[in-house]
Amino acid sequence: MSQGDFPARRPQGAAFAIAAGLAAVAGVLLWDAAGLKQDGGYAGVGPADVPRLVAYGLLLLSGFTVIAGLRGELPQPPRQAPAPVLWILGGLGLQLVLLHPVGFVPASALLFAMTARGFGQKPLWRNIAVGLVLALAVYAVFDRLLKLNLPGGPLEQLIFQG
Numbered sequence: 001m002s003q004g005d006f007p008a009r010r011p012q013g014a015a016f017a018i019a020a021g022l023a024a025v026a027g028v029l030l031w032d033a034a035g036l037k038q039d040g041g042y043a044g045v046g047p048a049d050v051p052r053l054v055a056y057g058l059l060l061l062s063g064f065t066v067i068a069g070l071r072g073e074l075p076q077p078p079r080q081a082p083a084p085v086l087w088i089l090g091g092l093g094l095q096l097v098l099l100h101p102v103g104f105v106p107a108s109a110l111l112f113a114m115t116a117r118g119f120g121q122k123p124l125w126r127n128i129a130v131g132l133v134l135a136l137a138v139y140a141v142f143d144r145l146l147k148l149n150l151p152g153g154p155l156e157q158l159i160f161q162g
Helices: 013-034 049-071 082-102 104-118 124-145 154-160
Strands: none
Touching: 013 049, 082 104, 104 124, 104 154, 124 154
């Protein structure tokens, strides 16, 4: 067995950060639910009940995370690779910048291609081709079927006449 197979013997700081995040989200949910009107009606269930239920579940998970962190029972996280994250963030940035100038289809095709590249799919030109087909299908469904306008560019005007 390698050294990474054994659980740590000291408390793990990441567990406490995760537990604090879970507790913070639970606190926001409880605070928000406190402001909702609670008309249970016949069943006694109102609009604040589900957020409270989710918040209590998050608090429970937060407690279990603290216990696991104190016992050192959490597995060691793997070494992170920044390149895939940078590919995906680059794709998101390109889509934000290109969405209105070139339209939904090319911008979304680039987002798809760069995300696929981030997940290890090569070559990039094939990812762009697949992204174009998928983005055209999505644009057609939203524009023609649902009558919802997505940002159109020259390609969308050429194919869909508007």
